[in-house]
Amino acid sequence: MATIERITExxxxxxxxxxxxxxxxxxxxGPAGExxxxxxxxxxxxxxxxxxxxxxxxxxxxxxxxxxEWCQLLEYYCPGCAVMVEVEYLPPGHPITHDIELDLQWLKDRAAARAAGTETEEAA
Ligand SMILES: [Zn+2]
Incomplete structure (x- = not known):
């Protein structure tokens, strides 16, 4: 069974x-590192x-x-179910923002601690 962590809605x-x-x-x-x-x-x-x-x-x-000419509205949708995942306002030509950077090792360590029943306040 896959280990899943919810990040946003x-x-x-x-x-x-x-x-x-x-x-x-x-x-x-796509890859969680991107x-x-x-x-x-x-x-x-x-x-x-x-x-x-x-x-x-x-x-x-x-x-x-x-x-x-100064502001564009970008709506992001899931190609599978069409739910709106995110909306952002950017100047035209601005690169798409990278707004969530995951610490995958920390998340894996916390999931392992949960599974082992050894999760502590610091790890939560
Ligand atoms: Zn979906």
Whole structure:
């Protein structure tokens, strides 16, 4: 049986395979040593679709909606079950962020301690 650690609502890591997985459908998203986003589908959206202008954009240059020339909205979906895993706002052209770096050995040590019943407060 695989040793699974939940990381976020829709992300878990299979410590034996050292791979990211979807918590809903179990689809693998790639090596746990790399960004889970590499295994997801990305939908780039104009942020004004989400944050609609509060005043008439034909009459005013500034409408309280983010400017798509300065800000893009990236939505990340699981290709297996289509759950939205993450959303981030980045300037156009900015590399995708690497926001979770796992200490796989620490997670494996903690899982082994749990299995052996020797988990301590420091290891938890
Ligand atoms: Zn999924």
């Amino acid at each position: 829709y992300l878990e890591v299979d410590l034996d395979a050292e791979a990211w997985r979807c918590t809903r459908c179990g689809r693998e998203h 960004s889970y986003k590499r295994g997801l589908v990305v939908h780039r959206r104009d942020p004004a679709e989400i944050h609609r202008p509060l005043i008439d954009p034909d009459a005013y240059a500034f409408t309280f909606a983010p400017d798509a």
